Amino acid sequence: MSANYLRIVLKCLLVALWLPALAIAGTVTLDQTLDGITLPTLIIVFVLSSLSGATALLQRIDRELRTSVTKTLPRPTLFASAHMLGSWLAGCLAFMLCENQNANDWLELGVIVAASFAGAKFIESISEKYLAHWTPTTKGRNEKY
Amino acid sequence: MTPTRQMPMYWFGRLYVALHVGVIALVACFGQGTLFYKVMIESGELGFWCMLALAVVSAVGVVDVFVNDFLPRRFNLFLVKRHRHFLLMALAIGPLSMAFVIAKRTDFGIVYASLALPIIGATMLAAMDVYARGRGK
Numbered sequence: 163m164s165a166n167y168l169r170i171v172l173k174c175l176l177v178a179l180w181l182p183a184l185a186i187a188g189t190v191t192l193d194q195t196l197d198g199i200t201l202p203t204l205i206i207v208f209v210l211s212s213l214s215g216a217t218a219l220l221q222r223i224d225r226e227l228r229t230s231v232t233k234t235l236p237r238p239t240l241f242a243s244a245h246m247l248g249s250w251l252a253g254c255l256a257f258m259l260c261e262n263q264n265a266n267d268w269l270e271l272g273v274i275v276a277a278s279f280a281g282a283k284f285i286e287s288i289s290e291k292y293l294a295h296w297t298p299t300t301k302g303r304n305e306k307y
Numbered sequence: 308m309t310p311t312r313q314m315p316m317y318w319f320g321r322l323y324v325a326l327h328v329g330v331i332a333l334v335a336c337f338g339q340g341t342l343f344y345k346v347m348i349e350s351g352e353l354g355f356w357c358m359l360a361l362a363v364v365s366a367v368g369v370v371d372v373f374v375n376d377f378l379p380r381r382f383n384l385f386l387v388k389r390h391r392h393f394l395l396m397a398l399a400i401g402p403l404s405m406a407f408v409i410a411k412r413t414d415f416g417i418v419y420a421s422l423a424l425p426i427i428g429a430t431m432l433a434a435m436d437v438y439a440r441g442r443g444k
Contacts, residue, residue, distance in 0.1 A: 202410040202419070210403055213430065217396040220437045224392060227441025267408045268353040275400060 199261065207257045207274060208250070214278035215249025222286060244289050245282040252281025318376045320432050321395070325368030327425040328398045332362035335405060342415060343405060350408050361401040368394055391440075395433035399426045 256277035335343035
């Protein structure tokens with residue numbers, strides 16, 4: 163089996179995996195999931211995922227400032243908004259999933275924090291890969307800025 | 308005790324945040340009759356271990372202040388200094404986790420005000436720390 167053929171098979175498998183996930187998601191309604199959730203809880207989840215995303219952002223800023231010659235951050239707004247959007251989206255999805263599954267409060271908390279951090283890191287890796295011209299890069303490559 | 312090396316001005320803030328969060332964690336673990344303790348007992352055994360872990364993190368924060376800011380240079384917690392922003396963000400997320408459990412189980416909204424100060428303080432200190440270290444201060 164050649165590498166190209168294997169890649170195509172893996173892509174087909176990934177697409178096929180979405181179908182059962184979509185079928186499960188179709189049985190869940192938003193009203194059912196958010197039933198009994200108060201406004202303070204929602205605000206705290208938002209702040210929680212923001213702080214978790216900010217942790218990933220600070221880690222990145224720390225790395226950038228260490229490697230940068232000018233000690234400045236290029237395009238900080240784009241930089242920060244990408245991280246925060248990733249963390250909010252992942253945190254919101256994790257919260258809904260845990261609420262739907264009636265998870266333990268502390269477990270839910272851990273999942274939200276971990277998902278928000280992972281969401282921010284995911285956006286970071288995507289932006290490094292595809293938006294390298296607009297976002298700062300790491301590993302010493304940002305010396306040109 | 309006098310500082311033996313040039314300290315950043317935010318050492319007091321770091322010490323205050325670490326002590327505040329440590330007290331919150333210890334009250335939640337052992338303060339029978341308090342709201343934190345009741346909520347934590349209701350939410351299961353996992354909460355006790357989370358709060359105990361938070362107490363350990365705050366203890367690391369206090370040790371970091373004394374070793375890295377007050378003791379001579381030969382005493383140095385390099386790893387803690389290098390990743391201090393993680394420590395401070397953990398100190399910010401800790402009280403917020405308590406607020407999250409309180410919000411899910413009770414209606415005591417006023418409690419959030421007492422938890423807001425260490426959360427905001429630790430977040431600001433983490434940002435300041437990263438910028439100060441990035442600029443070689």
